[in-house]
Amino acid sequence: MKKERLNSLKFLIVLFAVMQIMSVVLFNIPRITYASSYSKKNNFLxxxxxxxxxxxxxxxxFADPIAAPEYPHGNYNGNYNDDFKANGFTINxxxxxxxxxxxxxxxxxFGVGFTATLDTGESIQHPESYMGNLSYYMEPAYKRPLYxxxxxxxxxxxxxxxxxxxxxxxxxSPIGFESHNLSKNWENTYSIIDSVEPGSLTGIALSYPIIPKKLKTFFQVSYVYQSMLPINSYPTYEFYxxxxxxxxxxxHEGMVYGAENFLIYNNNIIPDNLNKYFYNYMDAEYKTLHCLDFVLDYEMGINGGINKSIVQNNNININNAVSPNTALIPTSNSTYGRSHFSGLAFYIHHYDLSKIGRFSQTVREVRVWDPNGMWESVSIPGEAFNYFDSTLTLGFRPAMNIFxxxxxxVELENQITNHRVFGDGKSVQNTINFMLIRTF
Structure with missing residues (x-):
């Protein structure tokens, strides 16, 4: 009898304890769930x-630029996309x-992320984020929106x-050696090779490290080429x-293929889906002594042009047609604007650390071949152009918390070409640029 009472008592004690534990758990489930969700939300932010x-x-x-329809005040640097204003201050x-x-x-x-970069300043034109926007080509350069x-x-x-x-x-797009971010570059201006590269692409991009920290790949399929407003819906492929x-x-090795050519006629964009655009680059970087870099970069492009059938079928008067970068001229029996481009760039970068700050010196030598005159911004369509570009950039970062x-x-740049296209009818252009860069 006593054993039964003891067993009953034990059962009641265990039952009471279990009920207490269950009640604590049940009443605190919402709190635990809320705390967990709050923690995840807070971690995401x-x-x-x-x-x-x-x-x-x-x-x-120093070339003393003269007035032109695009630059009525004459304050422009020839063959620049990112720093075209001369003899004055600007926000790059x-x-x-x-x-x-x-x-x-x-x-x-599994994770979710995002990237949103809003830009303003002259260099926003460099990646050509307005490709496809008709007003970008119909308005003078000084009226283009810089954002x-x-x-x-x-x-x-x-x-x-x-x-x-x-x-x-x-x-x-990660195309070419130079980044579309001045703080990551050694120079104040982009090279004349970089000025003809494709820019922003809209689509689906895949990146995968085959060997972590050693071998990385990037592949993108884009249905809008270099634009915030579409030109057409045909795919462009990029591999890096x-x-x-x-x-x-x-x-590094990379290429872009598939972007079709187009022309502007009667305020309409008319694409040619048959002739494609191809761009390729490769570079090698060698670092030594922990303070010295050598880079060799080779780039080339092929432009398929516009088929004459496109011109004929749309009743286009070529004298009134506008092409995004060049005039519309016949380059073969069946094609307008067919051309190719190649360029070679060599960089030497050195830096010193001292008590007063970090000093850097960069030499950049560039040679560009534009045989049809359809790639560089100051080239004349139908004529062969050769460019030499020499740049010396000196940098200083003071060893003070506020800096x-x-x-x-400070950057000194010299451009030489085989035609008189700079300033007041000159074939040589010399510039000096003073720049302040601040990251946050």
Whole structure:
């Protein structure tokens, strides 16, 4: 009898304890769930980064530029896309980037991220984010809007292998050695090779590290070529690969293919889907002594032109047609505007660290062949052009907290070509540029 009472008592005690535990768990489930969701939300917000670049400069052009329809005051630098105003101050770049890495929680977890870069300043024209916007070609250069998105895409981190990253939206293409970010470049201006490269592409991009920190790949299929407003819906393909076998050596190879050509006639954009555009680049970078870089960059492009059938079927008067970069001239029995381009650039970059700050010196030598005169901005269609571009850039970052993210630069640049296209009928153009760059 006593054993039964003891067993009953034990049962009641255990039952009471279990009920207490269950009640505590049940009443706190909403709190736990809320705390967990709040933690995840708070973690997502903490992984969002805000960054930006501000660059302003003063340029003096010794070629004494004269007035032209696009530049009625004559204050322009020939053969520039990013720094065309001469003899005055300008804002070269002011960009604000909001981003989140989709692999913030590791490459073994599925993640979502994004990148949005809003730019203003002269260099926004450099990646040609207004390609496809009719007014961009119908208005003089000094009236063009100097603002736009350079990047605007959503990213997905997929835990496959070493981590597959998928971007959907407008992507600033990693084409050529120089970046479309002045704080990452050694010079104040972009090279004359870089000025003819494709810019922003809108579509789906895949990036995957085959060998982490050594071999990386990037592939993109775009249905809008270089534009915030579409020209057409035909795909453009881009492929990019980076290989770093050693810490001191880095190789890059990339190409863009498939962008069709188009012309403007009677305020309409008329595409040619048959003749495609191809651009390729390759570069090698060698680092030594922890303070010295050597870079060799080769780039080439082929423009398919416009079929004569497009001109005939649309009853186009070629004298009144406008092409985005060049005049419409016959280049074969069946094609207008067919052309090719090649360029070679060599860089030497050195820096010193001292008690007062960081000093840097960069020499850039560029040679460009434009045999049909249809690639460089000051070339004359139908004529062969050769360009030589020499640049010396000196940089200084003071060792003071207030200048921690700032750099002062002075750049001397000399351009020579085989035609008199600079300034007041000159074949030589010399400029000096003083620049302040601030990152945040």
């Amino acid at each position: 903490s992984q969002i980064k805000l960054s930006g670049v501000f660059a302003t400069s003063y340029t003096y052009n 770049e002011l960009d604000i980037t909001l981003s989140k890495n989709p692999f913030s929680d590791g490459r073994n977890n 736009g998105f350079r990047n605007l895409y959503v990213s997905f981190g997929i835990p496959v292998g070493n981590g597959l990253k998928v971007d959907i939206g407008m992507h600033n 690969i980076s290989y770093k076998p050693l810490k001191i050596i880095n190789f 921690k993210h700032a750099q002062f630069r």
